[in-house]
Amino acid sequence: MPACWYVTDKIVEPWLWNMYPLDENLEIENDVNTEISSRENKAFYFASFVLLLMTVGLVLALLPEDSLLRAPDGTLASFKAPIMQSIVALIFIFTGGVGVVYGVASGKFKLPKDFTKSMEDMTHTLVQLVVFYFFAAQFLYAFNASQIGALLAVSGAEFLRSLALPPQLTIFGIIFFVALLNLIITSASAKWAILAPIFIPMLMGVGISPELTQASFRISDNSVNVVTPMFAFYPLIITYCQKYVKESGIGTLSSMMLPYTVALLIVLTVVLYGMWFLDIPLGLQADYLYPRP
Structure with missing residues (x-):
């Protein structure tokens, strides 16, 4: 995508070279x-x-x-x-x-011990990840048990319902709300299971089709996952980053991914509204507006 290329080439890469140079004593694997x-x-x-x-x-x-x-x-x-x-x-x-x-x-494999040696080398690189996952799992369990994410999702959806905005502004509100919610609930299936029973009937009542609701939901879900520490793959990505820059951590990765999130939110939102303006179908028999009951 041109937006990701521009962010990488013009923003993220120059910033990384200036702020986080590779470690001088960087160890490169023998193979x-x-x-x-x-x-x-x-x-x-x-x-x-x-x-x-x-x-x-x-x-x-x-x-x-x-x-x-x-x-x-x-x-x-x-x-x-x-x-x-x-x-x-x-x-x-x-x-x-x-x-x-x-x-x-x-x-590369000449003796039986070569097989186990390669497995040992791979396991060694995952030690930090296993330790990180242990503590992350405790936090995620406590967070999920508290049901804070579901409470915020339902409360936010009811707030959008009470505003009774025009369809164009309502869709923008959905994109913005899901983007904020995605910071604490990164699972697309979990979010959709919570929001779909609320959003789809609510928006159909104001003339917005379920297809448009799903499209606006996916814009935020695709854009924000890379910037939130609640993302399941964050510990794995940080582990790989620390192989080259030891001081990198959650803040480093979040700040590095933030330009992508902003760029994708803007570009994908513009694309959706552009398709809506030009009346380009979202899919087979997929309309933007839904006849009100």
Whole structure:
């Protein structure tokens, strides 16, 4: 997206170079190199071929209507289908198998201890993340148990209802309200489960379609997640940042992501209003306004 490119090139990158230079004693892993040997290149193609074979084999196993991987009624997407119940194991087999094939073919794995050594190195990088998640989990549990987020969501929705604004201003209020709420509830499904039963009937009553409500909700949800410490992947991102700049933390990451949030909120809002003005459909049979009862 041009807005993200502009923010990265003109704002975030120059700011990072001036404020947070890379650590002078930066440790680079021994297996990191910038050149790819011919053997590694061949190993990549071989591993890719193995992945293709595994994928084709899985598809062929799923095709028969009486496949053992299907649910009793013959569906694949049902939670009762063995393919859905074993999805984690399949991901492990596919990724682990391809990694092992590449390691052996490239010469990185020569002895059994090389496998465990690579796993130890990866686990070592996650130690800080595990510790961070432990304390973060205690805070999130206490926060969710207090139901503060749900209380604010319901109270804010009722406040918007009481204002009785025109559709254009109401949608702007939805975008702004969800952006603020997203700072404390980052799960899109959790927010929508709370807000949808309130917003959709309320806005249909003032002539706003559910499709437009969903679009305005997604604008804020997509833009603000990267700037809130409540985001589930924040500890993981901080862990990677600290590999290059030891002093980086929550404040560093939030301030770094803030320009993206502002830019995306502005650009996506302008795009939505532009599509609304030009009457470009949001989707198949998706209107902006809903006939009032």
